[in-house]
Ligand SMILES: Nc1ncnc2c1ncn2[C@@H]1O[C@H](COP(=O)(O)OP(=O)(O)OP(=O)(O)O)[C@@H](O)[C@H]1O
């Protein structure tokens with residue numbers, strides 16, 4: 001489904017990500033973890049087919065990412081919508097479908113509006129479809145952006161820090177939508193995050209990177225003191241509560257980046 005072998009990602013001669021190897025099966029959710037500058041966004045954009053300067057093997061659905069872009073939805077770290085443009089929630093969602101079809105937004109076909117409405121219903125926002133995007137709460141905005149990512153019916157969903165700007169209750173809102181996407185649509189997802197704790201219920205695999213791959217595996221394999229302290233310092237701690245693993249991240253520094 002996704003296969004990376006000795007993947008190195010470049011910006012000119014600079015290596016942002018070095019020698020990463022992993023495999024993710026269809027329907028699995030991967031939490032991509034690492035400190036600031038670790039290369040999470042670079043890896044996600046490369047898998048999305050948006051960044052093309054890399055060496056090594058990278059296959060998504062058995063092909064190079066640029067050849068399967070239509071099957072991939074990518075939600076960036078911060079959305080680039082100009083909130084002064086008075087778009088309604090439903091128009092923002094419809095844009096997801098129009099963009100893939102190469103159409104422009106002020107003449108939205110009925111069929112696309114219907115698909116957008118279904119996607120908004122799915123994320124629990126059918127009621128506010130005509131509200132302005134700019135007037136929504138942080139959690140609602142993120143759910144609209146998820147609906148926009150879903151409307152083109154992708155098979156792979158790539159989310160860059162979908163929880164980072166949200167307060168705890170908005171996080172719960174968004175995580176429950178992500179859990180529903182996993183449960184009902186069975187999409188393969190890669191979610192980057194600084195804090196895996198709200199997401200451990202949906203994460204099948206965790207990858208910890210700090211330019212290089214530090215660890216990849218099931219949560220109980222990766223969220224271990226001897227692993228997380230390598231990246232996050234001696235104050236970090238992994239804790240098991242019932243069946244779930246949590247991690248408390250201490251001192252986040254980039255000392256020794258690439259040399260750990
Ligand atoms: N467009 C770019 N041109 C040059 N260097 C870049 C570019 N984008 C990222 N980098 C560099 O690549 C490295 C990895 O950056 P990246 O944004 O992928 O990290 P990240 O893990 O997503 O960080 P954060 O947690 O802050 O979002 C950093 O050293 C960064 O400065």
Ligand SMILES: [Mg+2]
Pocket residue numbers: 040041042077160
């Ligand atoms: Mg990033």
